[in-house]
Amino acid sequence: MATTSSTLKGGLLLGRVMHRRLQPLRRAFHYRTFSICFDLDDLSLLQKILCRFSPLRFHDRDHGGRDGSPLSAWIRDIFAEQQIEVSRFVLVTYPRLWGYVFNPVSFWLGLDEAGRLRGVLAEVNNTFGEHHSYLLAHADRRAIGKGDWLVANKAFHVSPFLPVEGQYRFRFHLEDQGFQADIHYLDADGAPCLITQIAGQRRDLNISSIWRAVLQQPFMTFSVVFFIHWQAIRLWRAHIPFHKKPEPLQQEISL
Numbered sequence: 001m002a003t004t005s006s007t008l009k010g011g012l013l014l015g016r017v018m019h020r021r022l023q024p025l026r027r028a029f030h031y032r033t034f035s036i037c038f039d040l041d042d043l044s045l046l047q048k049i050l051c052r053f054s055p056l057r058f059h060d061r062d063h064g065g066r067d068g069s070p071l072s073a074w075i076r077d078i079f080a081e082q083q084i085e086v087s088r089f090v091l092v093t094y095p096r097l098w099g100y101v102f103n104p105v106s107f108w109l110g111l112d113e114a115g116r117l118r119g120v121l122a123e124v125n126n127t128f129g130e131h132h133s134y135l136l137a138h139a140d141r142r143a144i145g146k147g148d149w150l151v152a153n154k155a156f157h158v159s160p161f162l163p164v165e166g167q168y169r170f171r172f173h174l175e176d177q178g179f180q181a182d183i184h185y186l187d188a189d190g191a192p193c194l195i196t197q198i199a200g201q202r203r204d205l206n207i208s209s210i211w212r213a214v215l216q217q218p219f220m221t222f223s224v225v226f227f228i229h230w231q232a233i234r235l236w237r238a239h240i241p242f243h244k245k246p247e248p249l250q251q252e253i254s255l
Helices: 040-049 071-081 207-216 220-237
Strands: 011-021 027-039 088-093 105-111 117-125 131-136 150-153 167-175 178-186 192-203
Touching: 011 178, 011 207, 027 040, 027 192, 027 220, 040 071, 040 088, 071 088, 071 105, 071 117, 105 167, 117 167, 131 150, 131 167
Parallel strands: none
Antiparallel strands: 011 027, 011 192, 027 088, 088 105, 105 117, 117 131, 150 167, 167 178, 178 192
């Protein structure tokens, strides 16, 4: 099977997010977004691009230990502990825009020397200020194929309209000029409940491309939170069962 490989490095990803709920109410919506992707070894170069002339920023404290400590050591330790051999990491995430960001999910892509995807850390945030990560890789640590599904047991409360049970299925498609993640949520009986797709086409990351994206979506990071709450209101009005928020997880990563 062909493996997911890429020379994907620094760039601006212009794309969209699609959600399709299948039960107990069928409903779909999508919205445009832009994100940044960059090789972790190029973080200093990224910070030079996101200079004082840019409305975008990237802060270390938005990821990892949330304390501003070096991200490279944090993510490399996680992969090394699980014996996932990679040579570099590419992070796909929303930047801060006008000082604000909310990242429903960021992806740490672990690539080997040949550019093959070996593992992914899906770093998830909820609107209650909590975060949790899912480490995704094949049990035998082989390269991840383009059509491969990676499964993780749901452990983190994200939406009050979905229980903390069942499974996520992840699939990734990387190209030199694009990125796509498919995420399916299945309930405890294995029935699909929610389908999400995150996709973006790469553009060079520079001041011109940044301002073009911002002028088209001047409040993108704010709109992410708006859409989440707007859909929650619609589900509440449709009398979708409400699940009480559980106690926060003690562990930060699900393997």
